[in-house]
Amino acid sequence: MASQNKRIAKELGEVTTSPPAGITVTLPNDSDLHKWHVVLEGPENTVYAGAKFGLIVSLPVEYPFKAPTVTFATRIYHPNVTNDSIGSICLGPLKAENWKPSTKLAGVLEAVRALLAEPMPDDPLEARIADEYRSDRKEFDKNARVYVQRYAKGAVKFDALAAAAEADAKKGAGAGAGSGSSAGGGAP
Amino acid sequence: MDTDDDFMSNVSSEDDMLPDDSDNDISGDDDFGFDDEPDAYIDSQKEIGNKRKTAYDISFKVYQPADVQKQQDDFIDEVNMILDISKEEAAILLRYFRWNKERLIEDYMDRPSQVLEAAGLAQTSAALPKMQVIPGFVCDICCEDEPGLQSFALKCNHRYCVDCYRHYLSQKIRGEGEAARIQCPSEGCNLIIDARSLDLLVTPELTERYHELLHRTYVEDKETLKWCPAPDCQNAIECGVKKKDLDKVVPTVSCLCGHRFCFGCIVNDHQPAPCEQVKRWLKKCADDSETANWISANTKECPKCNSTIEKNGGCNHMTCRKCKHEFCWMCMGLWSEHGTSWYNCNRFEEKSGTDARDAQAKSRVSLERYLHYYNRYANHEQSARLDKDIYHKTEKKMVQLQKESGMSWIEVQYLNSASQALQTCRQTLMWTYAFAFYLARNNLTEIFEDNQKDLEMAVEALSEMFERPITELAEPKLKVEIMDKTSYCNKRRVILLEDTAQNLADGRWTFNSELIGSGANGSSSTRR
Numbered sequence: 001m002a003s004q005n006k007r008i009a010k011e012l013g014e015v016t017t018s019p020p021a022g023i024t025v026t027l028p029n030d031s032d033l034h035k036w037h038v039v040l041e042g043p044e045n046t047v048y049a050g051a052k053f054g055l056i057v058s059l060p061v062e063y064p065f066k067a068p069t070v071t072f073a074t075r076i077y078h079p080n081v082t083n084d085s086i087g088s089i090c091l092g093p094l095k096a097e098n099w100k101p102s103t104k105l106a107g108v109l110e111a112v113r114a115l116l117a118e119p120m121p122d123d124p125l126e127a128r129i130a131d132e133y134r135s136d137r138k139e140f141d142k143n144a145r146v147y148v149q150r151y152a153k154g155a156v157k158f159d160a161l162a163a164a165a166e167a168d169a170k171k172g173a174g175a176g177a178g179s180g181s182s183a184g185g186g187a188p
Numbered sequence: 189m190d191t192d193d194d195f196m197s198n199v200s201s202e203d204d205m206l207p208d209d210s211d212n213d214i215s216g217d218d219d220f221g222f223d224d225e226p227d228a229y230i231d232s233q234k235e236i237g238n239k240r241k242t243a244y245d246i247s248f249k250v251y252q253p254a255d256v257q258k259q260q261d262d263f264i265d266e267v268n269m270i271l272d273i274s275k276e277e278a279a280i281l282l283r284y285f286r287w288n289k290e291r292l293i294e295d296y297m298d299r300p301s302q303v304l305e306a307a308g309l310a311q312t313s314a315a316l317p318k319m320q321v322i323p324g325f326v327c328d329i330c331c332e333d334e335p336g337l338q339s340f341a342l343k344c345n346h347r348y349c350v351d352c353y354r355h356y357l358s359q360k361i362r363g364e365g366e367a368a369r370i371q372c373p374s375e376g377c378n379l380i381i382d383a384r385s386l387d388l389l390v391t392p393e394l395t396e397r398y399h400e401l402l403h404r405t406y407v408e409d410k411e412t413l414k415w416c417p418a419p420d421c422q423n424a425i426e427c428g429v430k431k432k433d434l435d436k437v438v439p440t441v442s443c444l445c446g447h448r449f450c451f452g453c454i455v456n457d458h459q460p461a462p463c464e465q466v467k468r469w470l471k472k473c474a475d476d477s478e479t480a481n482w483i484s485a486n487t488k489e490c491p492k493c494n495s496t497i498e499k500n501g502g503c504n505h506m507t508c509r510k511c512k513h514e515f516c517w518m519c520m521g522l523w524s525e526h527g528t529s530w531y532n533c534n535r536f537e538e539k540s541g542t543d544a545r546d547a548q549a550k551s552r553v554s555l556e557r558y559l560h561y562y563n564r565y566a567n568h569e570q571s572a573r574l575d576k577d578i579y580h581k582t583e584k585k586m587v588q589l590q591k592e593s594g595m596s597w598i599e600v601q602y603l604n605s606a607s608q609a610l611q612t613c614r615q616t617l618m619w620t621y622a623f624a625f626y627l628a629r630n631n632l633t634e635i636f637e638d639n640q641k642d643l644e645m646a647v648e649a650l651s652e653m654f655e656r657p658i659t660e661l662a663e664p665k666l667k668v669e670i671m672d673k674t675s676y677c678n679k680r681r682v683i684l685l686e687d688t689a690q691n692l693a694d695g696r697w698t699f700n701s702e703l704i705g706s707g708a709n710g711s712s713s714t715r716r
Contacts, residue, residue, distance in 0.1 A: 007331045064329055065359045093375075096364070100375045101329045101356055102346070107375075 244689035346374035367401030460688035
């Protein structure tokens, strides 16, 4: 256990002293090394430029022998991130069968940022968005920018995001497609 | 009984209609020329000796754990003798070559050193991975740097401390069930950890699991071998049917433990439907594609905001609750363009309107067709379960029956046979409905449906007898009836399977290519 913390502390030290471009890592709770808050700046010259995304990194107790989980706390319009308040990411190195204990979190976070610059529509979590990305790039760019404007502007407030996600989960799937109904009036 | 005659006349009419039937097919049908029901029981006894192999029978062999071990040992001994290497090395090489002995021997003869190198058996002592203490070493996984730390690296020289290596291996072996193909822990390094290094590193408490996993690779690596999927069964089955032939045969095998399953896809016995259909059928039944069908049959989308709308009464003047768009339910056109012709929407007959209506009607027909087959499929599945329940109750009563009627244990076994016949026949019937769902309609389909009907009637009759109160079951008359019906059911099943399997092997079935929307007219059908 001690040696695992040593590894995490070392990684955390490296990430905070010489952070990779556009990535800021903080610990929400100083006594818990297993939960990281990450602010990811949208890469320049992409539809996400100027955006600030909140990411939550959870390290399992078995880390680094088991892969960490990385999720978007901020909503994002992207083929490889689920379009909901959970924000799961589809990223090769994070899959159990591909994870290697020598993989470093800094590398993982850089890979996430690279995914923003170059989505992988052939391996999508959101098939519809992936289709749009491939066939109607203009519409995709527009939607992605709308999301950035709506969700990813200004400082990232992790507490507010967590509260919103919880509220969403409570509400359930009721907010799906609204069901219209006949508004039949009388004939004249 | 009289249904039999129907069946026979159908066979002959099939022969009349399909002049390209080869002679041996006709003689094949002749095998069933004497199956009048009263004789059926006796006939089936007679048949065992002289009947040719039925079309749906495939050859297979069951191996118990000791047999599997012996086969591996034989392989290892052979390689050990031919190549003059130790048994341990032979085993590693065989696993590396996925038990392809011929290729191993050939490759080894050609270039022995490369083969040994690739399998992690390089002869040079320098290349042999071992645990080492290296001054100034820092483990890249745990960041430990204390002096005297034991470390290990494969030929790729990615060095980690032994503790981390062991952690990693236990995660792979215990957590993920990997043994023969674990990679170096370094990111991006694909080098497989060889068996010798594993033996060196694996801790004693993992050795057993590790060897069990290695043992399993033998069956998993061989295309002709598969584990019996029944819980707690350790047998393996050998069968020569290739993957590419699965559209021609349904390779049903039965293990010594009594479990019957398809060698192609491991699903429970699904004759007569071929594997691909089974996969599609199960998926179709499991996912909510039919919900989608219901939606398309009963709802429309708002032309403006695409909200799904179910019309729940009222007139055709629709106002979407969401976006307030006003449109006509009939033609989906703008309401404002309708003027005063509200109730005889004249745009209704326009092409786009007709198309939309056709699409809706089609969806409805396809849904009904699916439900027809699905309900029957599900019914047999459920009935088989209920028959089994009754049997369990009957089993207790059989003991009672033994006491009261003075019959011996052997003499009440007819109930057991009847129950088993019911189970197998219902299993078959169940899948005939999935099969029928994908069939395009033609003459063969009619024969098939007749066979299906005969089997179903026989099964229902037997099922009904089976449900009689225990006092009636003891009557000798009913006993004989049940025995006759049991063998008749089994026989009808054989006939049905024989017919479907033969036609499948000859590629004579026509399946509807599109599952949804294509009618049973076969116009858009493909042959497989």
